[in-house]
Amino acid sequence: MKKFLIGFLATSFTLLTITAVGGYWGYQTLMTFGQTQLNVVNAQELEIKRGTSFNQFTNILTQKKLIEEGWKLKWLVRLNPALAQIKSGLYEVVPQETVNSLLEKLVAGNEKSFALTLLEGQTVKEWRVQLSEQQKLRFDDALFTNILVNNGDDSGLPEGKFFPDTYHYRAHSSANTLLRESYRKMQVELEKAWDSRQAGLPLKSSYELLILASIIEKETGKASERPWIAAVFINRLRKGMRLQTDPTVIYGMGDRYQGNITRKDLREQTAFNTYRINGLPPTPIAAPSLAALHAAANPADVNYLYFVSQNDGSHVFSKTLLEHNRAVNKYQRNR
Structure with missing residues (x-):
């Protein structure tokens, strides 16, 4: 009986040791995977549609060959469930991006930003053409006059009332947001100039x-x-x-x-x-x-x-x- 007990304990200890070593190895493997760079040579866009599950997201990365072992990604978020709370949107994946940095970007919702420069010396007509040609920006010709109306200006004359500058927007957003900023900035700068004339x-x-x-x-x-x-x-x-x-x-x-x-x-x-x-x-x-x-x-x-x-x-x-x-x-x- 004593020999059996000793043998049982020895076997159990061995199994626990193997399990512990295996668990540590698995943990280290996943931690290393999180710091692994994605297979990205040039910056590219990554779109996550609304309702995409994490399993579907993993498949997208695998299909795009950004990662090779999708199972590691699934196990990684089991260790840190917060990393699975990705948000939909259009993101930019850049060279030297790691698995962790990409997940953190998607969890924070740091979508790709687009820049649009409305040049000084141009007319509203010219700006309308430029805005309508932005593929990832929703624009309606009536936006200029609508913004005037929303600010108590029913003249229907938007010319000169919007400030020329570089504005940033996210994919599929409305030009209404940047034009509101442009209008507000012109009113502020115009009043400053008028007050200091x-x-x-x-x-x-x-x-x-x-x-x-x-x-x-x-x-x-x-x-x-x-x-x-x-x-x-x-x-x-x-x-x-x-x-x-x-x-x-x-x-x-x-x-x-x-x-x-x-x-x-x-x-x-x-x-x-x-x-x-x-x-x-x-x-x-x-x-x-x-x-x-x-x-x-x-x-x-x-x-x-x-x-x-x-x-x-x-x-x-x-x-x-x-x-x-x-x-x-x-x-x-x-x-």
Whole structure:
């Protein structure tokens, strides 16, 4: 009996030892698997649809050859059940991504982010085309005006009221979110510019400042010139002179503009033809940048009334019509 008991205990100890060693080996194997890099050479998208079970998720990774031993993944989450709480969405799997880092990304819902840049100097019409071409962004033409209405603006005139910037969104989300952010940012920056404007500007409201800023934006892309361009228009407004700026004429022509402005176009009576109307046009003609807003609010202290392009992105500024005509002959008429 004593020999049997000793043999039983020895056998039991051996089995327990084997079990313990095997369990430790299995635990270490799974821990090592969690730190294993996925089979990814270039970044790729991984979409997890709503309702996908963890077993189905494991099969997806196996089918895409991101992992080779799906059973290890199933056992890994048994050790840490929290890692099985993955969220649906579109994710980006990058080189050197590990099994654990991918699971943590999916549990946190850190979906792939897309960037969209709405450029300064462009119109709402141009932005609508750009937004409609984003394959993973839901967009409706009415979004711009809907956002105005939701903010108490029933004018139906969205031009210039949205801030040009880079915005981020997730796959299959609505453009409504980023456009709301764009609208809010423009209102904030416009009011800042209006509140910090020079005293005595011939502008009646922040909206008129926005209109002027949009013209400045279209007239020059050279940062150092914006305050001077602003000064020319402010000086003209003070003297009751017409602005006579081509970008407003082009905007008023709409789709008829094909790259050139004729004398007939300059004589045409439109609400935006500043060769024919007094003062500012009725709305902005594009989305002004922050720099253009600041220039409109704080024009340079110069008495220029004219400017003409030197055909290299810069301009020659003049105080008198005689000086201006000389500059036009030199740089535009090649005389």
